[in-house]
Every structure is written in structure tokens, then in C-alpha cells.
Amino acid sequence: MFIYHQTEIFHSDEEGLFYALDLGGTNFRVLRVQLGGKQGQVLKQEYEEVPIPPHLMVGSNEVIAKRNSWLC
Secondary structure (H helix, E strand, C coil): CCCCCCCCCCCCCCEEEEEEEEECCCEEEEEEEEEEHHHCCEEEEEEEEEECCHHHCCCCHHHHHHHCHHHC
């Protein structure tokens, strides 16, 4: 897993493949964007939203921490 912290402001010339992950209350969302560099274009964008099953949203703190430990 890659942990990324933005340390500077984007300048519209970024190039490459970028991901955004959002683990919300009831859904897990993934956005994948291919940026075109100096042209300032989004070349390709894919988005998927998957519901989190209710049985995975309940449990003790220990169970939830172990289940989500792969995020850290």
C-alpha cells in the first residue's frame, strides 16, 4: 500500500495515474484518473462504488481494528 501526503499545490501539469480511495460509512469508493500532463487534461477516469456489507460494519473495537489494520 502506498501512503501519500500532498506536500505542495498541484500546477495542472501533473502526469500519470492517480487513485483516490474513500472508505465512507456504508460505501467504499475508488477513483482512478489518468492525467495528461502539460495539456491539463484528464485522459481517462474510472469510478466504482461498492456497498460495505452490514455484517462488516459491526463488532467490537478489537475486531474492527484487526479487520481494518491493512489500511495502515
